[in-house]
Amino acid sequence: MTILLKTLKNIGKGLLLIISLWLLAIMSVVFYMKGINTVLLTIYVIISLAANTGLLWPGIFRLITNGEKSRRTVLKFFVIPSTLLFTIFYAAVIFYIQDIPVILGILSGITIILMIIAFRSPELFSKSFVKKSKNFRLTIFGVPAIIFLALMYISVPIVENYRTSILKKAEEERLQAIESVVIKSPSKDGKVKVYPLHVGDTILTYGQFYGGLDGWEGLSGYFKTLVSRDNITIPLYTYLIDHPKHGLMMIDAAISWEQANDHDGFYNHNYMVSRLLTVKDEYKLTTEQDLQVQVEKLGYRLEDIKTVFMTHTHDDHAGGLRNLPNAKVILSKEDWEKGTSIYPYSYDLIKDNMDLFTYNSGEYKSFSNSLDYFGDGSVILLPTPGHSPGHTSVLVKADEYDLLFMGDTPYTLNHMSIDEVRQITLGGEETEKQLDSTRKLQQLVDAKADTVMLFAHDYTNYQKELVEQFLDDGYFAEEELKNIRNYRFNLFNNDWKLKPGNMPYYVPASENEETGHVGFN
Secondary structure (H helix, E strand, O other), rough: OOHHHHHHHHHHHHHHHHHHHHHHHHHHHHHHOOOOOOOHHHHHHHHHHHHHHHHHHHHHHHHHOOOOOOOOOOHHHHHHHHHHHHHHHHHOOOOHHHHHHHHHHHHHHHHHHHHHHHHEEEEEHHHHHHOOOOOHHHHHHHHHHHHHHHHHHHHHHHHHHHHHHHHHHHHHHHHHHHHHOOOOOOOOOOOEEEEEEEEEEEEEEEHHHHHHHHOEEEEHHHHHHOOOEEEEEEEEEEEEEEEOOOOEEEEEEEHHHHHHOOOHOHHHHHHOHHOOOOOOOOOOOOHHHHHHHHHHHHOOOOHEEEEEEEEOOOOOHHHHHHOOOEEEEEHHHHHHHHOOOOHHHOOOOOOEEEEEEEEOOOEOOEEOOOOEOOOOOOOEEEEEEOOOOOOOEEEEOOOOEEEEEOOOOOOOOOHOHHHHHHHHOOOOHHHHHHHHHHHHHHHHHHHHOOOOEEOOOOOOHHHHHHHHHHHHHHOHHHHHHHHHHHHHHHEOOOOOOOOOOEEEEOOOOOOOOOOOEEEEE
């Protein structure tokens, strides 16, 4: 029986060690991703490993305890230093004001546990502590526990009022930005108008954007995004469409002011999962880039947007949905049910006004399935899975040309050369789906030369010098369409292979730059 109990005890300790090592690994990656110095992080990992193993098997450190098994020594040399480093790292890169009530609650719980130990097993503290009176033990732990508990309840409304004041100030700045410019008057000439809206930027790794052919695939690719420091800044685009028949529409919703400027508060809803696994400054959004400011500058109102076609559920496309109270959100049922969105907060205000669709309109050119959403051929939804399970591309018919909104199936026009330039992919079958989706889009464009490709993250001259400038008035003139076609023909060969001078490479950041950028050769 003694052998059995000892075996079970060691198995239990082994399981505890595995759990503690797993948690240590996660937090170490989080700290590294958020910029903690590598040397300090290495010291923290070593001390934490020693603390975990020493608490379970104190005999390992007999050399520093004069041959005795002493958890007290392990506590002094390893547990306290590792806890101190963890606290410093947490305060430096993860702490957010909404953590205050939680931290106070944890401190209250710890002091209550220590008080219970002080009454039941005072010898665990020290020999001198055993001689202390019960009133002393109650005072030394009970009073702090009550104070921490009271502070926790007091801090809750204070923290909420602080965040509310931030949001209120942002709203005032938005209104000032709208009032300070000349508001355009949309012309009612019966034409389909589309306006690209540059709603902020996101910081991500170069490999995530261009590493799909260099091992950035599946889980290993995702891990690389957590540890790589080769960052670039990429724009976030949504598109406002003024349709003469179907009213005001949008393709995706980009991000909200809160995501960029109140990041931790925005992502605090899901037990800090996304807060830990994202970078606090991953989004940049100025007041002038805010969705409301841009829409109202064009002479429209967010309240008048009737329909939002979502290419997929990811949060850099969905955060702005919280600002569209009257819009019906059109989203693939498959992407909603199987998508990789771990950010339900973006959908909270519109989840009762969603149309989850399936493709039931039959074949459309290179696609075996499609959905003619309004039933009049004006908006065709096309299945382009791969980047997400139910990713959708949206084809909008204008008078002389088609507008093809591709979401994230290819990030930029250069990514249409899928065998030469590829973003991170999910791996396996999903990668093959994404390749197939891109090739179908190629065929669709080949079938009609006057199809204008529009992307959610294109930072190249195609987006900045052609798309944005030409769509200042909402539509492409004949000469502008010609320039769009010529740009494409100068970029690709007939088989969608890039011509020389168009292959991307990473350029590290200079002293004055926050992130690197992309060059072409």
